[in-house]
Amino acid sequence: MDYSSVAKPSGTGPANDTSEPIRPAIADTASLTRAQLKAQARAPQHRVNRKALSHILQSLDIFAVIILAAAGAYAMSGGRVTEVAAGELLPVAAFTVLAPALLMLSGVYRIEPREVGLYRVARAFIATGLAGSAITALALVTAPRATELVALFAMTGVGALTVLHVIYAVFIGHWARAGRLARNVVLVGATPNARKLIAANAGSGTVNVVGVFDDRKSRSPATLAGAPYLGSTDDLFSWPLLHEVDRIILTVSPKAEQRVQRLLAKLRALPHSVCLLLDLDSFDPAETSLDDIVGVQAARMNGVEERLGHLVLKRVTDLAFGLVMSVFALPVMALIALAVKLDSPGPILFRQTREGFNGRPIEVLKFRTMRHDPRGQDGPVRQVEFDDPRVTRIGGFLRKTSLDELPQLWNVVAGSMSLVGPRPHAPGMRTGGTETSKLVAEYAHRHRVKPGITGWAQINGSRGPLHSPEAARERVRLDVEYIARANFWFDLWIMLRTLPALLGDKVNIR
Template sequence: MSDRRQNSAPLSPANDVSPGFAGMENGRGRIHLAEATRASLEPPANRIDRPTLSRALQMVDLALMGILATTAFINFSSGFWPILVFLGASLALFHMTGVYQVRARRPAWRHMAGAIISLSVSGSAAISLVQWSDTSLSLAAVQQAGVAAAAMFVAHGIYAFFIELWASQGRLASNDVIVGATANARRLIETNSHSKSVNILGVFDDRQTRSPSSLAGAPYLGSINDLIGWPHLHEVDRIVVTVTPHAVQRVQALLARLSSLPQPVCLLLDFEHFNSRQHKLEDIANSPAARLSGAASSPGWIIAKRLEDLLIGSAMLLAALPVMALLAILIKLDSPGPVLFRQKREGFNGKLIEVLKFRSMRNDPLPSDGTVRQVERDDPRVTRIGRLIRSTSLDELPQLWNVLKGDMSLVGPRPHAPGMKTGGTLTSSLVAEYAHRHRVKPGLTGWAQVNGSRGPLHTPEAARERIRYDVEYITRASLWFDFWIMLRTGPALLGDKINIR
C-alpha cells in the first residue's frame, strides 16, 4: 500500500458523466467556496451510537425495575406479585410502542407519550388482576404501582430530555461523507435534509472539472486526496461511495484508495429503479450488502467493553495509587523534570489523543528538526529509575487515567505515534491492514504485546507481525478474550528480556 497522501490521476474515464452534475455551478467561485468550507466546517463531535444508547436505556430500566421489585418484596413479601405484573407489562409495552427506539430527530413529547401510555395500560392491568384475584391486596397494589409508575415516569423524563438535547446537538446522527456526486447521491442528500438521520458533511469526487460547489446543499470538499488528508477525518463515522453500476474499474480503484482509512466504507450503486424517498441513507449504508469494510459494532459489546474498562480500570487505579505515588517521588528525586510525560498518539478513527506515561528519560530538549529518536538498547538518555519502570512497564500505569477518560481501553492495539516509521518508511505504507487497528480504541495491553511484539519496530516483518496480531484481536474480540489477555500480560512483560523498552 502506498503513502496515503500520494497524488493520482482522476479515477473515472472522460465519458463517465454523472447526471448529478447537471446544471450545477462551475468556475473559480466553486473552488473558493470549497476551500472556505474545508477550513470552517466543524463536524458534530462526540457522537452517541443510537443502538448502543437504546440498549443502555433498557439496561437502566431493568436495573431500576429490579430495585423496585426488591423494595416491594421487602415491604410486602406476601403480595408483591402485582408489582412484577406491572413492571413486566411496562417493559413489554415500552418495546411495542417504540419507546426504546432512539431517533436522530425525535421530540421529547413523543418519547413521553409512549411511556405514559405504556405505564397507564400496565398499571390498569395490574390493578384489574388484583381486584379479580384477591381484593385484599387492592390498596397495597395501587400504592406499589403508583410508586413504580412515578419512578419510571421520572426516569423516562430524564431519558427524553437528554435524547432531545443530544439530537439538537447532532450527536445522535452519524457523520457521513459521500464519495461520488451522482444523481442518487443528490436524491439521498435531499431526503436526508428532511429526516436528518445522518450528518452529511460533504461530497468528495476526483472529477473536479465537473464538480459542483455543492450537491443538494452538501458542500463539495475536494478530491479523494483531500478526503484522505482532511483534518476532520477522525470525526467521520462512515464513507458512502456512490457510483454507476457499470464503473467496475472505478469502484475497485476507489476502494483501493479508501482502504488506507479506518472508517467503514459502504457502497451504494445507482440502481435504475432505486427510490431514495422510501430508503433512508442510514438504512442503506447499514445493510450487510452495502458494507464493504468495517463490521458494525454490537451495542451489547460496546456497553460491555466500556463497563469492563470502568470497573476493572477503577479497581486497578485504586490498587496502583500507592505504587504510583512512590514512583512519582523517585522520578522527581532521580532527575530534574516533570513526573509525567505526555505523548500524542493515534486513537479511535485515527484521532489524536494525549497519552500519559511516567517520565523515564532525561528531560532534554528536542532536536532542532523536531525528530524523535526511538529508544535503543542501553540508551544513555534513560534515567536510573527509568530503566526499572521501563523494564517492568510500570511507566504505563498513568494510562489507566486515559482508560477511565475513554481515550483508551484496557485491551486493544497499543497506540502508535502519528506518522510512525519502521526503518525510515511509514509503517502505514508497509501493511495494507494498518488502518484496521484504528477501528477500536487503543489498549493498555494487547494481543500483540502478550505474544512478544513490544517496543520499537525496526523491520517491515516486525511491523506486519504486530498488525497481524492487532487485526486478529479485533476479529476475535470478546470479554473472555480480554480477560485472557489481561491475565497473560504480567507474566509476558516480566519474562521479556529481549525487546527494547
C-alpha cells in the first residue's frame, strides 16, 4: 500500500513543503468508493516492519552463533567432536547461549531510526565481548589446556558478530533515511497540538502521519501542516486502509474531558493502540521525535503494550512447533489431498480471506470440505449449518476431526497466524443476519494478536459457526481473556488441551 499520493510523509520532509501537490480535502468520505478512498491515502511503498525486522536480525544472530559454535567445536577437536571431553567444549556451548542473551539485553534489536549506527555497533561489540570474556574465563576452569583455543574462538566470534551488526547498521540507516522504517499513525483532532506535533516530527523519519480525522468538518482544514484531512471519526471506522495504521493519537486537549471521554468510548471498538497526547509546551523537536512523544508524553488509553520478549518467544515457538508439526503431518496431508481430489471436483485447498492482526486481511489455507462453487466466494460469508448440503462426504469427516485446518501450519510458519490465538473470522461475518462486529462492542479487540489454529475459546467449547448474539459475545469474552493472560506456558497448556477438547466435542457444528 502507498499513502504517498496524499501528501509527502510528514516524517520525511518539511511540514510546509509545497514541492508536491496537495490533494483536496474529502468532502464526504461516506460517499466515496473504496477505490477513491485508497487514492486519497496510500501507505509508503515497501515499508519495513520494525517488529519483523527485529525478529529477523535476532534470528540471524542465533543462526550465526550456532554456525560459529559448530565450526569452533570441529576445529578444536580436529574433526573428532565425539572424542573430546565435555569440559573442553563447554565454553563453546556456553557462547551459543551467552552471546544471543547479552545481545538482546543490550537492546540492539530495538529498531530506532534516529539512533546513530555507531552506537548500535558499539553495544553489539560490548555484549559479544562480555560473552567472549566469560567463556575464556570458564575455559580456565573446565579446559585449562584448551584456553588459548577458546580465546581464539571467542575473538573470532566477537569479530564475526560485530561485522554482522555493522551490516545491520548500514541497512537500518539506509531504510531510516528513506523513511521506510516510519510507523503509520493517524491523528484524531485537527487541533493546534496536532499541527505542532506534525511540525515537530518533520525530518525525523520515524513516523508517517497519514492524515487527520475530526468530527468538526466545518472547522477542519483541507490539510494540517501537510497532513490531509480524511474525514470524521465515523469515517475512520470504515476507512479501507485502517489495517495499515500502527497507532491512533488523540490530539484533543486533555482538558476537554467530555470530548476526550466521548472519543475514547468510540475508539475503544478498534484493535489499535490509542494514545492521548499530553502537554507539548516543553517539547524540543531537536531532541525528541514523535516516537518519543508517543512513548513518553502520551498516555496509552487503549490497546496492549508490546512485550518484545513475549513476541520473540511466541514467534520462536510458532516456528519450532510449526515446522516439526508440518513435517510429521505431511504424510497425513498427502492422503487427505488425494481423498479430497477423488471425492469431488475442484481444488484441493480452499483459500479464505480472513482478518488477521490489527484487522489486516490475510489468506488462510484449509482443505476444501464443500462442493466447489466459484460464485460462493462473492458476497457475505454464509456459515455452515447442521447437515449442510454443501459439505462433501470427506469434508464432513475432515470438519468433525478439524483435519481440514492442517494446512494452516503453513500460515503459522509464514507468520500470518500463530499456533494459539483467536480463530480468524471472515470480514463482514454475520451472526443471525447481523454483522458480528456490531453485536459485540469489544469485537475488534480480538485482532490485537495474530489469529491462531487453536485458542482459549476453542478449548472452552466456543468452536465453529456463531448462530446467536450470546455465542458471539461469549467467544469474544474468551478471546479477550486470552489476550490478557497470554504467555508461553498458557499457550502450551492450550495446545495440550486442544485434542481432548476436540475429541470430546459432540455439540458444535464444524
